[in-house]
Amino acid sequence: MANGFYLYGIFPPPGPTHLDMVGLDKQPVRLQNVDGFVFLYSEAQQDRYLASRRNLLGHAQVLEKAMVEGCRTLLPLPLNRLIVQSWDEVADQFTIPYGETLKQLFTRLEGKREVSVKVYWDEGAELETLMAENADLQAQRELLEGKKLSMEQVIAIGQSIESGLRDRQSDVMDVFRQTLNPYAIALVDSDPQTQSMIYNTAYLIPWDTEPAFSQAVEALDRQFGDRLRIRYNNFTAPYNFAQLDQLE
Template sequence: MIDIDQSTGKYLYAIIRCSEIRVIAARGIHEDGPRVYTIPYRDVAAVVSDSPCEEYESSRRNMLAHTRVLEAVMQQYTVLPISFGMVAPDTATICDQMLARSYDDLVSQLNDLDGRIELGLKVFWTDEQFFREIADEEPAIRELRDSIVGKPAERTYYERIRLGEMVEAAIAQRRDADSERILSTLRPLAQALITQPILTDRMVVNAAFLLKREDEARFDAAVRDLDAQFGTRMLFKCVGPVPPYNFVNLTMSWS
């Protein structure tokens, strides 16, 4: 029998399909690395650790502790991850106001994610020379650039602004073409795809894929093939499996 203090605050990590109290082989968030365990309601459960009812700083240490618990849970269960920093006041609140209230929705989301994993993919252009090549390939850009070479900056102010806009548009057009070439290859291998914002000038793709666990090897092989096709011009970074944050919609309310 696991002895649990029902009245303390509970830091929340995830929802899983589980009908009993179980200890998870991980250390929880907070400085003393508390025990991680489940709080069940019918056949679903919240994964928690005891915690003061306080706001957690988004430090590297805290974020890693949160992620490591999720990674441990993922080894055995389908996971609905809960965003970092959620603390419920006690066990009754979790059972009554979260698990019971949202039971049907939680079961539906667990069913949707059974046997699925999330993989992240980021792709980057690798060389500054690539941007110059784009400019050289566009006659209008090349003509405008050559026309202002050697002229004082104050006399060509607007031409330089126009040149920057044209180069930016050409880069965006090339990014769209390269991105679609990559995503059109990988999209059929996934159950769902979400594109994220482009974060740097060199980034071409920033995406999350939900796929069947048994399709992971095929997906990895497809990414390696694309890497070989683009050669040294691009860098592919694939991350995962990770908790399916991008494909889960959990809302929390203690009122």
């Protein structure tokens, strides 16, 4: 039994002209125009959808397929952002109080796409390279082996090593920023998701410049070789640039 409507995202009119897909719980995905805004939805089969990997992927796939099928300008709603019981409720919560904000966001996103770059390194390998390139730091590190040191000495040596690793990380990040930022209309730096991740940035770029952006990422991959592992996502719904916090 349905529990209302599960909303995926919002398009400017007329929205996608053709939809042939299923969403969460294998429900058909449909469109509903409310006050000149086109909502992408399916019938909810649960009162609340957990942020499981399966649900997250299903939610994202609906958004991306809808964009691929001809309507690139999309304001994505996060998983479980809103389950509504009626379209009057949508008007009360979205289109009436935030109509002008939605129009501004559509204007900002028109003709643009979000891409993201995540960079990983091997901290152990970086540490060994740092030692090989810095004789003074290597000598300090050797003091930690087999000698009784004061707590102050141990802390000072550890801080020197950490500072050296931070400098190496900063150097890598500067190269990526200098290479990729000129393509961006806007960007969002996010915190690393793992200890090995040193760069996590989303870029808003014009659709037509993606091939050049991709080539720049490939050039960085060749430049750093095995030292880094680069994960490039060249197409996603623009979560980082929809400013949905304005709707809360």
